[in-house]
Structures are given as structure tokens and as C-alpha cells.
Amino acid sequence: MRNETMEKPTVRYGYAAQSRKGEDYFLIKTDCQRVPGNSSSTFSVFAIFDGHNGNAAAIFTRENLLNHVLGALPRGLGREEWLQALPRALVAGFVKTDKEFQSRGETSGTTATFVIVDGWTVTVASVGDSRCILDPQGGDISTLTVDHRLEENIEERERVTASGGEVGRLSIVGGAEIGPLRCWPGGLCLSRSIGDMDVGEFIVPIPYVKQVKLSNAGGRLVIASDGIWDALSSEMAAKSCRGLPAELAARQVVKEALRTRGLKDDTTCIVVDIVPPDNSLQPSTPPKKQNKLRALLFRKKSHDSASKLSKKLSAVGIVEELFEEGSAMLAERLGNDDTITHSTSGLFTCAVCQVDLAPSEGISVHAGSIFSTSSKPWQGPFLCADCRNKKDAMEGKRPSGVKVA
Known part of the structure; x- marks a missing residue:
């Protein structure tokens, strides 16, 4: 049975945190709707914001990023079109959030790891080093983010x-x-973050984005700030909480990190289980300890068996990769398609901040860019003058125009 025809999975989550500096913030929202009022269009958002140099950027991003991402999505899309439009909307939402926060004149900054779960499809956008890993049922642990260190x-x-x-x-x-x-x-x-206006705009808010589709076996996401990842590898974190329900799993990951390294930083973890609706499949249990002789006798056999199983699972597509892009160039991330930059009023809109533009005001994201793959500088998407200046600053074409108050 193909994923498109499967029932939506059940999403369960848990979170745990230990604070040292008070700069970690998180967002959990499980009642978002692609189509307002339509309960069958529900999706969930999970995010972690690890602030530095104060908590202002983390708080601002938690309060505004989701709305900015949703505001960059065209209206009236079907589910598949909506999922395909998400990567570009995430880029626009991150850049708009950064631009708005910097205009306040505060020097704080934050990482942002922003996860959207819609059915069996998981889309992750991230700047900084708050990692998100996937532990699929029956598959290999993988990382859905890139550490921008x-x-x-x-x-x-x-x-x-x-x-x-x-x-x-x-x-x-x-x-x-x-x-x-x-x-x-x-x-x-860090090389990417939201905020940090005192560092220079080559520290960009353009996120690495990855989108995957799970099989109907489901899987587990572990999203955490670097207080976890400085203490535990991805494998250690995933294996430490297998067999536990999401709430206990999040606590266990935090506990394991503190046991390994102590409380040297804010430590926040969200665990999300995406499971079949009948809940017939439980998370895999931790492996039982074996004596050394038995381990030696069976190591070769179990390794070969695992290798064969892995090949079989990959053949049936346990995790299907739908999208991945990490370029820091805005022209590459916003693409060449100008069909979605028209507002309901018939005017053009800025692809980043969504303000209406008269036809004479819009500047193509490709105009004058040596990185552009477009040979048509008049082709959309279009930017307002402010967002064009922001783009030039991020690419090092001019000094940052924002001064610290």
C-alpha cells in the first residue's frame, strides 16, 4: 500500500529541559491546519531555539517564525503542492524573521530547528547547531539537519x-x-543563525532544509539543543531512549546527557513519535546485554543479518528522501518560478516579506547575481528594496546597513 493512501499516523510527543542560562526556548503546536476549519488538514510543528547573548532573539523567533512561514505559502494549494512549496516558504520565513528582529536593534541571536510533521512527511529547516535526528522503525538512524559550526x-x-x-x-x-x-x-x-546583527550579515538565516517521508512503520524524531549533542552522539541519544514512550524518552535523553557531561549549558529535548494509527507497532526495545563469548560467536552472523535486512528495508523505501538543499544563496533557494509571487490584489509581492509591490518596484532575486542560474534578471521571484539590500549584505556585496543602537 502506498503512503498516499494510508491513514494518517498518530503523533505523540514529550519534552524535557534543564536550564543553566535560561536561553533555550521551544515550540510545540499540534493543531495547525493547512485549510482553516478542516480537521483533516491538521499538521504539527515542533521547534527548538537556543539563544545566545541574551534570550530576545529566541523569544522573538518562537513567537513569529511559524506565522512568517505560513504567510509565505500560496493559498488554495492541495496537500502535495503545499508540501512541495514548504522548502521555499521556510527560507522566506527564516529570512523575514531575521530581518524583523535585526530592525529592533538588539544584538541577541538564536539557533532555530523547525520541524513540520504532516502525515508521514517530515520537513526540517535549521540554522545553527540544534540537531534533529530520525530513528525510523526498522531503519538506520539519520540526521535531518546540518551543524552550522x-x-x-x-x-x-x-x-x-x-x-x-x-x-x-x-x-x-x-x-x-x-x-x-x-x-x-x-x-x-556559528555560521548561520537568526539575529546576531553585531556579527555581520554573512552569518545568514538561510536554513538547511530536508524533507523525508516515512513508511507506515513510522519512526521517532529527537530534536535537541547543543546541550544534548555536546554530550551525546546521535546514536547514543537514539539508543538511550528506545522502548520508552515519548515523554519518558525525552527525560531519559536529558538525564543521559547530564550524566555524561553535567549541566554546562541549557539542555532541551523534544521527542516525537510518528506511529501507525492502530498503534500495533511499539518502539523497538533496547538490546539485551550478552556475555562476551556469545557476542563473539554471534557477531559475524548478526552483522551479516543486519546488513541483509538493511538492504531489504532500503529496497522497500523505509525513508524516502523528497528534498534536500543547504545553499546560502537566496537566488538559488527561491528558484526561478514567479507564478507564486502575485498577491490577491493582482500586484507582485516580495518573496521574503510578502509586502505588495507595484510592477516598477520589484527587483528580481536574480538581478545582478553571479550565483544565479537564471539568464533572465527580469524573471521572478521578486524582492522589495529592503530585502534586496538584505540579500546583497548576506552575499558580502555591501557592508551590513544595520547599526547597533
Whole structure:
């Protein structure tokens, strides 16, 4: 039976947190509707915002990002079209949220990992290092985000440097360098975030987006701030809570992280179980401990069996990848299709902030861009002057025009 004809899964969730600095925030909303008033169009949103240099950006993003993403989606789409339009709407929503927060003149910043669950389809958009992993029933653990840490991400280091930023470690008396790689000015360890106007706009809010479809076996998502991931690998986090219901699973992941590393940072975890509606399938239980002799005798056999099983599962498509894109170039992320940039009033609208534009006001996202794949600079989507300036600043074509108050 194909996923399109299957019943919608049951979504269960749990969360747990331990605060040290009070800068982690999260969002859980399970009653969103693609079509207002239509209960069959319900989808869920789960998000984590790990703030730094204060909590203002995390709070602002929690309160505004969802509305900005939904506002960038065209009206009247069917479910499949809506899911296909999500990646572009997520990019627009992230950039609009960043632009609005920076206009307030505050220097706080935040990561954002934003997860939309619609039926068996999971769409994740992220900036920063608040990771989301998928532990599918019967499949391999996978990561649905990319860590935007300068220390670990070579591509992001090269992009920041090419856009005018400097990357280096903190220098102390005597010239010694300590700690992780940071971007200067500002000293931020991340290459993408929302806010952080004091760092420079080459620290961009353009998210990595991945969309997957689960099989009817379902699976588990673990979404957490770096207080978890600095202590536990993806595999450790997933395996530590297998067999537990979502609420207990989230507590167990936090407990395991604290046991491993102590409370050195805010530590927040959301666990989401996407399970068949009849609930006949329980989460897999933790493996039983074996004595060493038995482990040696059966290691080869079990490894071969697991390998064969993995091939069979991948053949039937346990997790189907629908979309993945991580480019930091706005022209690439918004595409060439200008059919969705018309407002209900018949005017053009800005593809990022959704303001109405007269035909003479819109500037193509591709105009003058050496990164554009379009040979038609008059082709949409279109940007207002403010969003065009924002785009140029993110690509290092001009200094950031926003000054700290």
C-alpha cells in the first residue's frame, strides 16, 4: 500500500529541559491546519531555539517564525503542492524573521530547528547547531539537519571568509589561541543563525532544509539543543531512549546527557513519535546485554543479518528522501518560478516579506547575481528594496546597513 493512501499516523510527543542560562526556548503546536476549519488538514510543528547573548532573539523567533512561514505559502494549494512549496516558504520565513528582529536593534541571536510533521512527511529547516535526528522503525538512524559550526563545517568557513568575515580562534595574552573557531567581528562560533546583527550579515538565516517521508512503520524524531549533542552522539541519544514512550524518552535523553557531561549549558529535548494509527507497532526495545563469548560467536552472523535486512528495508523505501538543499544563496533557494509571487490584489509581492509591490518596484532575486542560474534578471521571484539590500549584505556585496543602537 502506498503512503498516499494510508491513514494518517498518530503523533505523540514529550519534552524535557534543564536550564543553566535560561536561553533555550521551544515550540510545540499540534493543531495547525493547512485549510482553516478542516480537521483533516491538521499538521504539527515542533521547534527548538537556543539563544545566545541574551534570550530576545529566541523569544522573538518562537513567537513569529511559524506565522512568517505560513504567510509565505500560496493559498488554495492541495496537500502535495503545499508540501512541495514548504522548502521555499521556510527560507522566506527564516529570512523575514531575521530581518524583523535585526530592525529592533538588539544584538541577541538564536539557533532555530523547525520541524513540520504532516502525515508521514517530515520537513526540517535549521540554522545553527540544534540537531534533529530520525530513528525510523526498522531503519538506520539519520540526521535531518546540518551543524552550522565554523569549527566543523569547512564549506561554511569558506563561505563566511569569501563574504568578508574573518575566521579564527580567540587570542589571549601572549598570542596563544584558544577555543573553537569563531567569526570576527563578534566572536560567534556559528555560521548561520537568526539575529546576531553585531556579527555581520554573512552569518545568514538561510536554513538547511530536508524533507523525508516515512513508511507506515513510522519512526521517532529527537530534536535537541547543543546541550544534548555536546554530550551525546546521535546514536547514543537514539539508543538511550528506545522502548520508552515519548515523554519518558525525552527525560531519559536529558538525564543521559547530564550524566555524561553535567549541566554546562541549557539542555532541551523534544521527542516525537510518528506511529501507525492502530498503534500495533511499539518502539523497538533496547538490546539485551550478552556475555562476551556469545557476542563473539554471534557477531559475524548478526552483522551479516543486519546488513541483509538493511538492504531489504532500503529496497522497500523505509525513508524516502523528497528534498534536500543547504545553499546560502537566496537566488538559488527561491528558484526561478514567479507564478507564486502575485498577491490577491493582482500586484507582485516580495518573496521574503510578502509586502505588495507595484510592477516598477520589484527587483528580481536574480538581478545582478553571479550565483544565479537564471539568464533572465527580469524573471521572478521578486524582492522589495529592503530585502534586496538584505540579500546583497548576506552575499558580502555591501557592508551590513544595520547599526547597533
